[in-house]
Amino acid sequence: MDAPVYERFDTNEGFQAAVDRLLEQPGRELRVFDPDGAALKLNDPARIERLERFLLTSRTRRIYLVVHGTDHLTRQCPRLMTLLRRFSHAMQINRTHEEIREVQDAFLLLDAVHYVRRPVAQFFRGAIGLGDENESQALRGRFGEIWAASYPAVSSTTAGL
Numbered sequence: 001m002d003a004p005v006y007e008r009f010d011t012n013e014g015f016q017a018a019v020d021r022l023l024e025q026p027g028r029e030l031r032v033f034d035p036d037g038a039a040l041k042l043n044d045p046a047r048i049e050r051l052e053r054f055l056l057t058s059r060t061r062r063i064y065l066v067v068h069g070t071d072h073l074t075r076q077c078p079r080l081m082t083l084l085r086r087f088s089h090a091m092q093i094n095r096t097h098e099e100i101r102e103v104q105d106a107f108l109l110l111d112a113v114h115y116v117r118r119p120v121a122q123f124f125r126g127a128i129g130l131g132d133e134n135e136s137q138a139l140r141g142r143f144g145e146i147w148a149a150s151y152p153a154v155s156s157t158t159a160g161l
Contacts, residue, residue: 002131003131004129004130004131004132004133005128005129005130005131005132006127006128006129006130006132007127007128008125008126008127009124009125009126009127009128010124010125010126011124012039012124014124015039015116015118015124015126016041018116018126018127018128019040019047019108019116020046020047020050021128021130022108022110022114022115022116022128022130023050023051023054023110024050025110025113025114025130027110027111027113027114028058028060028061028062028111029061029062029063029064029110029111030051030054030061030062030063030064030108030109030110031064031108031109031110031140031143031147032063032064032065032066032107032108032109033065033066033067033103033105033106033107033142033143033146034065034066034067034106034121035067035068035069035104035106035121035122036067036068036069036070036071036072036073037065037067037072037073037077037080038072038076039106039118039121039124040108042073042077042079042080043076043077043078043079043080044079045079048079048080048083051063051083052083052086052087055083055087055090055091059090061090062090062091062092063087063090063091063092064091064092064094064143064147065091065092065093065094066093066094066095066096066143066146066147066150067093067094067095067096067153068095068096068101068103069095070093070095070153070154073093073154074154081154084154092152093152093153093154094147094150094151094152094153095150095151095153095154096146096149096150097149097150097151099149100146100149103146104119104120104121104122105117105118105119105120105121106118106121107139107142107143109136109139109140109143111136112133112136112137112139112140113130113131113132113133113136114128114129114130114131114132114136115128115129115132115135115136115139116128116129117129117135117139
């Protein structure tokens with residue numbers, strides 16, 4: 001196996017490039033934790049196309065997204081809501097319970113192998129790790145804890161869009 005790749009970024013452009021690079025990697029489950037999803041550009045046609053391609057590659061592919069607040073997704077991301085309707089069997093969007101809403105980091109994790117992480121979500125400073133199973137396993141455990149402290153919050157049939 002190739003040596004793990006670890007690269008830092010400190011701008012929005014660097015973050016967006018890291019997310020796109022992550023989405024190009026092979027993998028089956030994409031786990032995402034972000035305060036509101038705004039930084040992820042989930043209404044951008046190119047980003048939605050990448051997510052759609054990820055899901056179309058295999059019927060076993062899944063996307064799990066956890067946010068503190070759903071307003072941005074439901075009001076500002078109609079393309080994501082359309083994707084959720086088309087792939088409701090493969091996507092789930094949860095909202096955190098009140099007691100963990102102070103959690104400030106954000107990350108995307110592909111399987112337990114690749115990740116993009118921002119230690120403080122309000123800043124674009126962070127890193128991408130490809131093939132870094134040690135850090136990825138730690139993030140998978142962290143995501144599991146966040147997922148357990150969340151509940152399904154955005155339905156593919158949400159009214160009022």
